[in-house]
Amino acid sequence: MGVRTTDAARAAFDRVATRPGWAACGLVVALSVASALAGVAPGPALRYLPLAASVVVLGLPHGAVDYLVPARLGDRSLPASMALVGAVYLLLGGAYAALWLVAPVPAAAFFIAMTWFHWGQGDVHALVAFVGADHLRSRPLRAATLFVRGGLPMFVPLLAFPDRYREVVAAWIELFGSDLTATWLFAPTTRLVGGGAFLAVTVATLLAGRLVADDRRGWRIDAGETALLWTLFLTVPPLAAVGVYFCVWHSLRHVLRVVAADGTTAVRAGLGRFAREAAPLTVLALVFLVGFGAVVPASPSTPAELSGLYLVFIAVLTLPHVAVVTWMDRREGVW
Known part of the structure; x- marks a missing residue:
């Protein structure tokens, strides 16, 4: 199981993804702790701002070049690549959208499990390909x-935030006329x-990795990032x-993965090309988002309801995106 990445790509990852990621997460943690110590709760606008920004800043667009992946990593022509990925999105996304309409509670549970898997697979790829974490040599x-x-x-x-977590999940399923009744999930015990x-x-997991690490640098990065993310989400x-x-x-790391697969050595040029290639499908996705909002049984109007609609729409797009990324993992030797 070997993943090939150039030294230039690894240096770009450190400069463009690792440092900004640490800075942003550290800043948000510091602001949140300061707010708590001062007894000042952030208003709804601040709480929803990062999610709202993801509509156009990396979040939604990061999967908008999936249609190019088979052509760049495989031997398919561009038209064949576009047709294949389009069919995957139509079939998987359409089926998942239908599940939300008829069974929103199982659909919500699947969304959490799917995102758990997908965000984990994204970090594993980054650690193996860009960080060179040799303690992750084994599949287990x-x-x-x-x-x-x-x-x-x-x-x-x-x-850390059971009530707010429940509100977020409830907002998804209430769009389809159902209620969240699994109170035991949020109980203290x-x-x-x-x-x-x-x-x-x-x-x-970290201790097992440390025992087999030849080069401790990759392990230290893994442990440091894990501690940072624990702190962020707590x-x-x-x-x-x-x-x-x-x-x-997550999104920035995937963008750099696509740029590296493109073979572009100049990061700025690669990011610029990504933005140009992602723009048409991002705009199309926004059109579909508006259409999706028209077919859900509820009429979302509050920030909580609108964010719920956006996240459910992201869920529908995530399933075919996970299929594409999983194929990338297999093609690049992550597993």
Whole structure:
């Protein structure tokens, strides 16, 4: 299981993704802690701002060049690549949208599980390809790291902010006329047991990695990022934390992955090309978002309802995107 990445791509990742990611997450944590110490709660505008920004800043656009992936990593022509990915989006996205309409509670549970997997797989690729983390040579350790990294944004907020986590999930399913009744998920005992178990898995995974690491630099980066993300999602309200993570962590790393696959050595040129190639599908996605809002049973109007609509729409796009990224992982030797 070897992933080939150039030295230039690794240097660009450190400069363009790692440092901005640490800076943004650290700043948000500092502001959240200062706000808590001062007894000042951030208003709705601040809580929703990072998620709203993701509509056009990296978040939504980061998957908008999926149609080019088979052509760049495989031997397909551009028209064949576009047709294949278009069919994947139509079939998987359409089926998942239908599931939301008829069974929103299972659809919401699947969204959480799918995003847990996808965000974990994104971090595993970054650690293996860009960081060169040699402690992740084995498939079991990569799988454990995927579980931990995906659980940080999807599970840790539930531990620290159960009421807000529940409000977010409830906003998804209420769009379709259903209610969230699984109160046991948010009970103190459930969170205590689940949080303790997840922390134990986190520590065990890092310790197992340290034992097999030849070059400790990659392991130290893995451990440092894990600690940073634990802190982010324990201290910052869920929508704000996830919005920041989605834009400057997950999406930015994927953009650099696509740029590296493009073979462009100049990062600025590669990012510029990505922006140009992602723009048409991003605009089309926004058109579909408006159309999606017209077919859901509810009429969202509040910030919570609108963010719920946006996240459900992201869910519909995420399933085919995960299929494309999983194919990329197999093609590039991540697994």
